[in-house]
Amino acid sequence: MTKASPFPETHGKSFNVVIVGGGSAGIATASSILKRNRKLSLAIIDPADDHYYQPGWTMVGGGVFSAKFTHRKQQDVIPDRAHWIESAVMTFDPQNNSLQTSDGREIGYDVLIVCPGIKLDWEQIEGLAETLGKNGVTSNYRYDLAPYTFRLVQDMTSGRALFTQPPMPIKCAGAPQKSMYLSCSKWEREAVLDNIDVQFHNSGAVLFGVSEYVPALMEYIERYNANLNFESKLVAVNGEAKTATFEQKNGDSTRRVEESFDMIHVVPPQVAPDFVRNSPLAGVDGFVEVDQTTLRHIRYDNIFSLGDACNAPNAKTMAAARKQAPVVAVNALATLDGKPMAANYDGYGSCPLTVERGKIVLAEFGYGGKLTPSFPSWLIDGTRPSRLSWLLKDTILPPVYWHGMLKGREWMVKPQPIGSD
Template sequence: MPFKQISPEFSVSGQLTLDDVREAAAQGFRTIICNRPDGEEPGQLSSRAVQDQAEALGMKFTYIPVSSSGLVASDGVKMRAALEALPSPVLAYCRSGARSGKVWNLAAEASRPTAAEHAYDIVIVGGGSAGIATASSMLKRNANLTIAVIDPADVHYYQPGWTMVGAGVFSAEFTRRSERSVMPRGVEWIKKSVSGFSPETNAVTLEDGSSVSYRVLVACPGIKLDWDAIEGLTDTLGKNGVTSNYRYDLAPYTNRLVKDLKSGRALFTQPPMPIKCAGAPQKSMYLSCSNWERAAVLGDIDVQFHNSGAVLFGVAAYVPALMEYVDRYNAHLNFESKLVAVNGAAKVATFEQKRGDSVIRVEEKFDMIHVVPPQVAPDFVRNSPLAAANGFIEVNEATLQHVRYPNIFALGDACSASNAKTMAAARKQAPVVAVNALAVLEGKSPVADYDGYGSCPLTVERGKIVLAEFGYGGKLLPSFPNWLIDGTRPSRLSWLLKDTILPPIYWHGMLKGHEWMVKPHKIGAA
């Protein structure tokens, strides 16, 4: 497929094939933009297939579908934002290339703001736990800051509670509050989505084409749950025995399935890393088994855990205690077994399993299946100048400062640091980012460092938890003396922490800027 050059930095093409994508990479294109809606005609190569090929070849990709019935102004705004944020040269494609050329013209004609509509000391992208905690920590130190938090959500969730919802311990309503109720006083909430970053001009582009400028940017937009990466999953979630505690509306369905299952086969899956809360896939298994044990039906249920990885848990010190429960519940472990498809109507799950040097596909029948989806950085992060090769925001692991843009910081699930992606990690990161961002705002270097701390309370049975706490490299970082809580052994006190203490600490401590047990560590201090 020949590529037609519109400008030195922009070319267009008709529908690409995978060979065309390879040719584009060979010609030096750095970004591919798809302007053709998926499913426009039978047999059309999906944008997802093009994206996978492009990213495998080191190119950026974004999807800006334009209807064949005609362009609208917002198409030009989105295209302009992408062209400003993505590396060039750019190759855009549609059915014939005509729409891509027209939308490029529309982008060029779209009115550019002569100055950013808003300017702030600090702009925080993401109003989840990381963003709200960081804003609160900053305001505790300097109430005169101008801070904007950008997030389109109406609802704020306590996501660590969803495992407990799936086990019938918490109600779903216990884990949600309005976003407005958690927004710190003194910040401006911009209730819009972000479409791109322009670090060279210190600006964030919003979905409507407007921009917000900053002196310091804190990016914590979370992680994308890629449900569509598993064939057939989206169509069957919430029915046919297919559930996931990774969604607020599905966790109660998990509890219902566990209560109703008296015999049969229960599958639990874990996708490739990175994922948020790496212990959560097996937590759902342990708590389900504990409920079946209490109901005296566990012996009639075939429990299977399919893990894409090669080990039960990434920090070896906690594995012996976990294996005791695997044996107790007679759960069968399937390592290097990745879920790739779900047929809900037939109640069949398909896995790709590594066998030596080969990979085979295996079909497993189920009566219920708890699925954890693959997880990636949000699209507007992956396709931005802030992204590392893995798509996440590239930061220094100690200071959480961007490696190329010193007035940008990132934390939480969207940053590239190798820590476990947990709420406990964000709780520890927020004060570090707060003091470092304020230091940069004053023209200084970062003053605090982060040790990679993350916590994973592994709910091995109803009433007991293995409290995994560790940092970079799997180093154990316990918060309590061993005589009080031995994190490598199941503990009732750890369950009390998870069940009773941590929720109010989250709502009334972390989100309010109270840094109990997480004061930022000064660089160079013992």
């Protein structure tokens, strides 16, 4: 069993590869590297004892999965040959190929891979943190709150339900509306939907960023009689009064609007982790600054980043990390060998939009919104709701995650060498 490293064992120690972050991206990359080279030394730095299949939380909020189904202990997913340093990173020193942890350790590296995820900034919304998990205020973006979402949906037979989406970037940009669709599907089946005023407040200007998927989504907006409020950003929540305050654009001006609710599903604003944002690795947006194809840092040739913490302009989804991990693995190994970059990332991301219980619009796209379907259109037309896509989300993807992605099995995401077709 891999165990956390005691302080004296790792202080001042150097590894061939150090990975910051033990989430989806970090574990998958570590496994892909170690499958290719069993002999190198590799450390994963992460303070968390728990590991989560976060794409499952939407399904928890919809009453499809249990919360427990999405959880494992971190020690059970760390690759056997990886050295787990159970601590947090405080600072990076890329000039000296080292970093410092919160408990005072200095760790050296030949290659550094940074993938600590994204910070959920609940505090940006006034009053939100104090009322989460009570007063009808919930979010599928937290493990402990997703079950509360479903309890609220089950108990609601009339009233007003608000669903919010903050400014980009956020992880899984479709998740804010997924929670709305699954809730409406439940209310429709219970024959109470006509008694519920459903409002979607999106701080953006469009329902979904890739236009080919919008017609199918709009069919469900109309079916559920949901009201769309674009350029409407949640700025405050008063749980006891059950009111939410939004800043809404009106031409060149902005006005504040207060809305009452019986239930509100909130997606928090999201930013780069503090220790990344305040480091030499960050770009102007606070995220790790990388070349969007090789995922190598634009200033430090032995540093890579992937997942939610990098600033590549792809959708921040688990599917993106699954595609990025093998690319970073082969490029990191090439760097260790003094060779040029070996693989490119095309911006692939996937967002299975759960439009009703039993059907999904499977959005798959790369850089520039280019559609990148994994299946022929006769099998799955991603622009239309599909029961087969639901089967993929409900039954196939969880074991692919636990037993494929995290184990370095690169099913359908094996990296293509640069220059190959």
